[in-house]
Amino acid sequence: MEEKRFRPEYLLDFTTEIFMHIGCSRADADAVARVLIAAELRDHSSHGMIRVKEYYEMWKAGRVNTVPVVKVVHETPSTAVVDGDRGFGMVTGMASMKLAIEKAAVTGTGWVAARNSNHFGIAGYYAMMALEHDMVGICVTNANPLVAPTWSVSRYLGTNPLAVAVPALNEPPFVADFASTPIARGKLAVAEKKGEKVPFGFVQDGDGMPSDDPSVLRRGGSMLTLGGDREHGSHKGYCLTAVVDIFSSLFSGANFGPFVPPSVAYLPVLDKKVGEGTGHFFGAMRIDAFRPAEEFKASMDEWIHTFRNAEPSKGQSRVLIPGDPEREAEEKYKREGLKLVPAVVEDLKIIAGETGIEFIF
Amino acid sequence: MEEKRFRPEYLLDFTTEIFMHIGCSRADADAVARVLIAAELRDHSSHGMIRVKEYYEMWKAGRVNTVPVVKVVHETPSTAVVDGDRGFGMVTGMASMKLAIEKAAVTGTGWVAARNSNHFGIAGYYAMMALEHDMVGICVTNANPLVAPTWSVSRYLGTNPLAVAVPALNEPPFVADFASTPIARGKLAVAEKKGEKVPFGFVQDGDGMPSDDPSVLRRGGSMLTLGGDREHGSHKGYCLTAVVDIFSSLFSGANFGPFVPPSVAYLPVLDKKVGEGTGHFFGAMRIDAFRPAEEFKASMDEWIHTFRNAEPSKGQSRVLIPGDPEREAEEKYKREGLKLVPAVVEDLKIIAGETGIEFIF
Numbered sequence: 001m002e003e004k005r006f007r008p009e010y011l012l013d014f015t016t017e018i019f020m021h022i023g024c025s026r027a028d029a030d031a032v033a034r035v036l037i038a039a040e041l042r043d044h045s046s047h048g049m050i051r052v053k054e055y056y057e058m059w060k061a062g063r064v065n066t067v068p069v070v071k072v073v074h075e076t077p078s079t080a081v082v083d084g085d086r087g088f089g090m091v092t093g094m095a096s097m098k099l100a101i102e103k104a105a106v107t108g109t110g111w112v113a114a115r116n117s118n119h120f121g122i123a124g125y126y127a128m129m130a131l132e133h134d135m136v137g138i139c140v141t142n143a144n145p146l147v148a149p150t151w152s153v154s155r156y157l158g159t160n161p162l163a164v165a166v167p168a169l170n171e172p173p174f175v176a177d178f179a180s181t182p183i184a185r186g187k188l189a190v191a192e193k194k195g196e197k198v199p200f201g202f203v204q205d206g207d208g209m210p211s212d213d214p215s216v217l218r219r220g221g222s223m224l225t226l227g228g229d230r231e232h233g234s235h236k237g238y239c240l241t242a243v244v245d246i247f248s249s250l251f252s253g254a255n256f257g258p259f260v261p262p263s264v265a266y267l268p269v270l271d272k273k274v275g276e277g278t279g280h281f282f283g284a285m286r287i288d289a290f291r292p293a294e295e296f297k298a299s300m301d302e303w304i305h306t307f308r309n310a311e312p313s314k315g316q317s318r319v320l321i322p323g324d325p326e327r328e329a330e331e332k333y334k335r336e337g338l339k340l341v342p343a344v345v346e347d348l349k350i351i352a353g354e355t356g357i358e359f360i361f
Numbered sequence: 362m363e364e365k366r367f368r369p370e371y372l373l374d375f376t377t378e379i380f381m382h383i384g385c386s387r388a389d390a391d392a393v394a395r396v397l398i399a400a401e402l403r404d405h406s407s408h409g410m411i412r413v414k415e416y417y418e419m420w421k422a423g424r425v426n427t428v429p430v431v432k433v434v435h436e437t438p439s440t441a442v443v444d445g446d447r448g449f450g451m452v453t454g455m456a457s458m459k460l461a462i463e464k465a466a467v468t469g470t471g472w473v474a475a476r477n478s479n480h481f482g483i484a485g486y487y488a489m490m491a492l493e494h495d496m497v498g499i500c501v502t503n504a505n506p507l508v509a510p511t512w513s514v515s516r517y518l519g520t521n522p523l524a525v526a527v528p529a530l531n532e533p534p535f536v537a538d539f540a541s542t543p544i545a546r547g548k549l550a551v552a553e554k555k556g557e558k559v560p561f562g563f564v565q566d567g568d569g570m571p572s573d574d575p576s577v578l579r580r581g582g583s584m585l586t587l588g589g590d591r592e593h594g595s596h597k598g599y600c601l602t603a604v605v606d607i608f609s610s611l612f613s614g615a616n617f618g619p620f621v622p623p624s625v626a627y628l629p630v631l632d633k634k635v636g637e638g639t640g641h642f643f644g645a646m647r648i649d650a651f652r653p654a655e656e657f658k659a660s661m662d663e664w665i666h667t668f669r670n671a672e673p674s675k676g677q678s679r680v681l682i683p684g685d686p687e688r689e690a691e692e693k694y695k696r697e698g699l700k701l702v703p704a705v706v707e708d709l710k711i712i713a714g715e716t717g718i719e720f721i722f
Contacts, residue, residue: 076469078439079650107468108437113651152680154671164604166611176604182594201593208674226587226594232562233543233587239683240601243525243537246664250527251651256664274663289440290474290612302635303607303617310515313569319513322600 004345004361005337012037014348014359015052021355022059023066024088031090035121040338043329044177046186047122049340053347055088055119057265064088064118070095077107081252082114086277089120093139093280097126100284101133108289113251116277119143119263123163124177124326130165130284131173134293137165138283142248144267145258147181148222149242150235153208155222156258159185160244165323167287169297171304175323180241181223188214188223201228247281254279365706365722366698373398375709375720376413382716383420384427385449392451396482401701402694403687405538407547408483410701414708416449416480418626425449425479431456438468442613443475447638450481454500454641458487461645462494469650474612477638480504480624484524485538485687491526491645492534495654498526499644503609505628506619508542509583510603511596514569516583517619520546521605526684528648530658532665536684541602542584549575549584562589608642615640 012033019029032055040048058064068087072080080099084092096112103110120126123139130137143158163177183202191198192214205211206220210229217223225237249256255275262268263278287296310319340348345361352359373394380390393416401409419425429448433441441460445453457473464471481487484500491498504519524538544563552559553575566572567581571590578584586598610617616636623629624639648657671680701709706722713720 074651076647076650077467079469079646081651106438108440109470109472111470111646148674149668149671149680151674151677152671153674154680156668156671164600164607166607174603174607176600178597178600180597182588182597199592204674208677226597227543228589228593231560232589232593235681236539236541236543236587239525239537239539242535242668242683246525246527246535246661250657250660250664251646251648253652253656253660256660257667274660285440285472285612286437287612289437290435290442291614295614296611299611299614299617299635300607303611306618307510307517307603310510310513310517313509313512313514313565316512316569319510319515320596322603 003339005339007337008037008041008334010360011040011049011338014357015049017357018052018056018351018355019066019088021357022056025067028066028088028091031094032088035090035093035125038125039122041330041333042122042124042326044122044326045341046184049348050344051119051121053351054264056351058118058263061265063265063269068092072099078103078109078111080112082112084114084117084277086116087118089118089278089280092117093120093126093282094129096280097129097137097139097282097284100282101130101135104135104284104286104289105133109283109285112282113247114280114282115252115254115275117254117280118278120280122177123161124165124175126282127163127165127177128173128175131167133284134167134287134297136167136285136287137163138285139163139280140244140247141280142245142254142256142260142278144262145260146185146217146223147225147241148204148208150225150230150238151208153204153206153220153222154258157225157241157245158260159223160241160248162244166300167297168300168304169294171301172327173323174300174304174321175326177323177326180226180237180244182226182228185223188217201232248279249275251281252279364700366700368698369398369402369695371721372401372410372699375718376410378718379413379417379712379716380427380449382718383417386428389427389449389452392455393449396451396454396486399486400483401699402691403483403485404690405483405687406702407545410709411705412480412482414712415625417712419479419624422626424626424630429453433460439464439470439472441473443473445475445478445638447477448479450479450639450641453478454481454487454643455490457641458490458498458500458643458645461643462491462496465496465645465647465650466494470644470646473643474608475641475643476613476615476636478615478641479639481641483538484522485526485536487643488524488526488538489534489536492528494645495528495648495658497528497646497648498524499646500524500641501605501608502641503606503615503617503621503639505623506621507546507578507584508586508602509565509569511586511591511599512569514565514567514581514583515619518586518602518606519621520584521602521609523605527661528658529661529665530655532662533688534684535661535665535682536687538684538687541587541598541605543587543589546584549578562593609640610636612642613640
């Protein structure tokens with residue numbers, strides 16, 4: 001049997017309807033759906049349609065406000081703090097990044113810290129919003145604590161991603177969008193389900209000893225920062241993850257580190273809070289605030305050519321520019337349609353049934 | 362025989378005199394000396410007094426301008442581009458960071474890109490300049506190409522460091538200052554001299570195959586990005602190193618990647634250039650541009666307490682906050698004096714002889 005493929009536009013409409021059904025305005029529902037579909041298209045399906053059910057459950061549990069009033073609570077010419085009013089992260093995220101872009105248009109750069117938000121999908125989406133304005137876009141967020149600082153067994157940090165998008169002239173943009181851990185939580189879960197071991201350097205057991213068993217995460221174990229162990233630079237990965245956490249929480253007054261609220265309803269609300277909700281941080285930098293835009297972009301083309309023409313290692317056919325794999329996936333899925341894993345399709349069927357929204361699968 | 366220790370103030374005066382002797386103004390010579398001594402105090406001796414000879418040789422070779430006129434060539438309310446006029450990196454660096462701080466005081470944040478500069482010592486020095494102004498400081502620089510992108514054998518990137526300094530209230534500040542490779546070049550050189558192997562994940566051979574032999578760097582090999590290999594996230598390390606390179610060069614029009622000029626006179630000037638000299642990037646963010654400063658700093662204290670009280674792994678006694686080891690080293694060396702390795706003392710004796718400056722060793 002041929003596997004079902006979905007047109008991205010179809011999934012966008014369907015998902016928008018679901019979020020409108022639970023109370024979101026059309027614009028807000030569209031924001032949520034758009035970022036989820038973008039994740040699917042860019043082959044980050046861990047941040048894609050699988051989240052529809054999680055968000056839906058968070059709404060059912062009363063842990064997301066579907067009619068938020070996103071407010072600017074403090075600002076200067078180049079900065080602002082946005083309160084997301086417990087809404088979906090995409091609503092906070094888009095409003096915040098738009099504001100960063102507006103501020104950059106006036107003062108050269110714009111920096112917006114957000115609090116009282118929720119899971120916002122792929123950080124790269126917001127960073128890329130800057131590109132059409134000839135700006136460099138930056139976005140970071142903290143996330144559920146799963147990761148231990150170097151020399152510790154405490155799950156005090158998230159897989160805290162960072163994204164940086166840089167416009168080029170004739171080349172496609174440079175888009176780095178990566179978690180600050182060697183591997184995503186989702187991939188460890190898959191390995192565990194299959195009963196497979198993982199390479200050393202991804203997780204440690206409850207004593208902080210090296211482990212190749214992903215199931216240690218359910219027995220007091222923790223994920224490791226980029227670098228894996230101290231000898232291989234895990235303390236640098238810890239620095240990076242910590243910086244992302246601080247930017248995501250301290251500037252806005254959101255929860256940091258171990259106090260970041262869960263993004264799924266099956267994990268309990270934490271007893272202690274040190275701020276408001278989940279936090280993000282957004283930046284936009286007008287390239288012509290530094291150099292003429294054409295000159296910057298032509299130079300970026302040269303950067304990209306240089307690195308794309310680097311000599312591949314033996315057995316490799318080419319050297320990638322950050323953003324290449326995602327862009328190629330996007331082109332392919334737009335042409336061929338998106339595949340969803342059966343479990344996600346089943347979840348969507350259930351939600352379709354509960355909401356009375358038609359789902360053609 | 363007891364090992365000689367130097368008072369930091371003595372080395373500062375001596376080093377300042379050397380740089381004045383080769384033409385620097387007192388202020389510029391003081392800037393160079395101050396950043397080198399700070400590196401020694403913070404136990405980053407690879408960026409400390411060992412550089413005096415290298416800088417001196419660069420001057421002899423006519424590759425550094427000791428009487429630079431550092432100029433702002435472009436600016437907006439929150440940004441500027443500085444041309445270092447081929448001077449020592451510390452001169453460009455201090456002027457640029459001061460300007461970033463001034464801009465932040467007015468518009469909330471300040472971002473300064475520098476070109477036509479040289480090696481500037483430890484990035485952390487500039488980031489920390491922001492702290493006394495209740496600002497977060499950021500500094501990155503690119504460096505001599507030694508590092509290969511993931512899946513490549515081309516030495517196209519430097520060990521590109523990044524530094525972020527965040528003020529706290531009663532706690533000492535958070536200061537992350539780290540190269541974006543698992544290990545420093547200097548440590549590989551030491552292992553090679555001793556004929557020792559290194560762990561896999563630091564270097565690869567000329568075919569891009571894993572190696573534990575640091576001498577491969579002299580036979581077409583290259584250093585690896587943080588993560589080590591693709592499986593362990595080297596592509597994320599590549600993203601990070603690339604972002605630092607782009608920020609250091611593209612905003613100002615300095616050389617990027619493989620075209621970053623050598624910081625030592627024994628390596629030839631490159632045939633091709635794609636910009637002006639070495640580049641850096643500096644940022645200052647007023648914390649009260651986001652939240653009341655006391656509130657931000659009290660929250661940062663809580664962040665630091667939380668992470669310092671994380672549970673240590675078995676066999677470890679404590680969990681560190683970025684900046685702890687350097688601060689403790691600084692306290693110790695200020696009390697006990699600085700040790701210099703014999704080869705560095707010998708170099709300083711030679712320079713003292715050539716310049717006629719007294720050196721008491």
